[in-house]
Amino acid sequence: MTEKIIHFASRGGMDIEGLGEKNVELLYSKGLIKHFEDIYKLKKEDLLDLPRFAEKSAQNLIYAIERSRHTTLAKFLFGIGILHVGEYAAKLLAKNFKSLEELFHVKKERLIEIRQMGEKIATSISTFFDDEKNLKILRSIDLEISNPDFLSVKKEKLPLEGLTFVITGSMPKSRKEIEDLIDSNGGHASSAVSSSTDYLLAGEDPGSKLRKAKALGVKTISYDELLNMIKTKTEHPRLF
């Protein structure tokens, strides 16, 4: 069970800073968390009794858990750990379904209609949502999440709609912030350069991705150029 909780709290999922492998195992061994919904029942006082947890780390973890209540549907879908559903497939699902509830009774045939989703992934997803035990857990976590995007998806045309970006080198903002910026403006941040990459976003000391991008003829842009792309295409850019 700890593997599931670690995955749920991980970067691509609910992104709860301070809840890594060791701390999940610690909390699990102390009986403080048994399933991932228990994370939201944790109190600062529970943490202060644990080894290597003093005021600062307990407070930071509680803040991180609170922040995760405002997560997106895509991150949540990744976090619950459906077989074959990584960050990318989770984003595809979030784009195609308005809410978590809509997925509860989804049919395999409906999933296969989604471009880039094959039979294996579709089977895996429909099997997951067919299991009443899973639905019960999801309903209880859903009550803990307070992001309105869970209920409705905005459909307006976004400035980076349909564009794929790969990031390399050091950036003025953290990679995660930039990925979120691309995402929230309709683009997709991928991890590897390929012929389907539209732009390589290169910072200082770019890695091997720059060489690959040049070899494939992928256009390289800076962080400022990315901001300009967003600004020039919309008067109201989404800054996260």
Add this chain to the structure above:
DNA sequence: GGGTGGCAAACAAGCAGCGT
């Protein structure tokens, strides 16, 4: 069946914070 592209794991470096 082969090529493409994304996922996920492994790894390294740097950082934060606890305990002594």
Add this chain to the structure above:
DNA sequence: ACGCTGCTTGTTTGCCACCC
């Protein structure tokens, strides 16, 4: 104050699902 432990961030790469 400093050492140690664990976490975050970023990169690389092998594997595998998907598409043609």
